[in-house]
Amino acid sequence: MYKHMWIERKLSEYELQRLCGALVHDTAFDQGLKPWQFVKPIPERRFKLGVVPQAPIIKLAKKEHVDAFFDTGSLQLGSFDYYNEFDHPEIGDNQEGIVTLVAKTPFGVIGGKYGSGYSQRMLCAFVGDIDLKTMRRFGYDSGFVITNPRGFSEAVATSIGATSSTFGRCLYRPHKAVLGFPGKTVNRHEISHRTAEIVNAGKHFIKPDRYSHQKEFRFLWDQPSDVTGAMIFDCSSARKYCIPLPQSWY
Numbered sequence: 001m002y003k004h005m006w007i008e009r010k011l012s013e014y015e016l017q018r019l020c021g022a023l024v025h026d027t028a029f030d031q032g033l034k035p036w037q038f039v040k041p042i043p044e045r046r047f048k049l050g051v052v053p054q055a056p057i058i059k060l061a062k063k064e065h066v067d068a069f070f071d072t073g074s075l076q077l078g079s080f081d082y083y084n085e086f087d088h089p090e091i092g093d094n095q096e097g098i099v100t101l102v103a104k105t106p107f108g109v110i111g112g113k114y115g116s117g118y119s120q121r122m123l124c125a126f127v128g129d130i131d132l133k134t135m136r137r138f139g140y141d142s143g144f145v146i147t148n149p150r151g152f153s154e155a156v157a158t159s160i161g162a163t164s165s166t167f168g169r170c171l172y173r174p175h176k177a178v179l180g181f182p183g184k185t186v187n188r189h190e191i192s193h194r195t196a197e198i199v200n201a202g203k204h205f206i207k208p209d210r211y212s213h214q215k216e217f218r219f220l221w222d223q224p225s226d227v228t229g230a231m232i233f234d235c236s237s238a239r240k241y242c243i244p245l246p247q248s249w250y
Helices: 013-024 063-072 080-085 132-138 149-160 201-205 209-214 236-241
Strands: 003-007 057-061 074-079 098-105 108-115 120-127 142-146 164-169 171-173 177-180 206-208 216-222 231-234 242-244
Touching (some): 057 132, 063 074, 063 142, 080 120, 132 209, 149 236, 164 201, 171 209, 206 209
Antiparallel strands (some): 057 120, 074 231, 098 108
């Protein structure tokens, strides 16, 4: 957790954007902000999780890793920690897992800048027609198409012992800020690294605008305990929901 506060009253839209801007830009809530520092958080209902797109979902990778997946079922799954520390302009993101959240509740507004996603394994894919420029920027030369994302997600969940899973398109915004509506389910008197649950899973699907060319489609699997780094799992049962990327596509 990086910052946390609660205000025991309703806020106007102006005040809400000022609070969000103060959190994003690491300034005090009562300090004057310039107009460009105000931030409008994206409501969590805008994240369409569990929705299968009409466009193809492509996992870009190196050929050796694609071959290994179809030969033996081996599949590498990362974590927020892994991508946060990965030193690569496309694959790495030092703000991965860090997000500004504000939540409207019956007793007022909770807000903060949080680290989240500690217990989740992740697979990042590309949605839409293959973009050779983006593929090269990643350093990839192959990939596979996930033809049934729901079946794929469930098969991987079973393979790795996940407690739950979700998937969806990432949304791209100038600032990673999300507005939630947790009702009475949150305890304003108890603060821990789980406080970021004031906003649902949508908070894991927002990325800065500078990554918008990636058109990311993200799969997440909740694990029974916190995870770090990346691991290779036997996901043989997920292969039937995928096909190798046709050569004619790139």
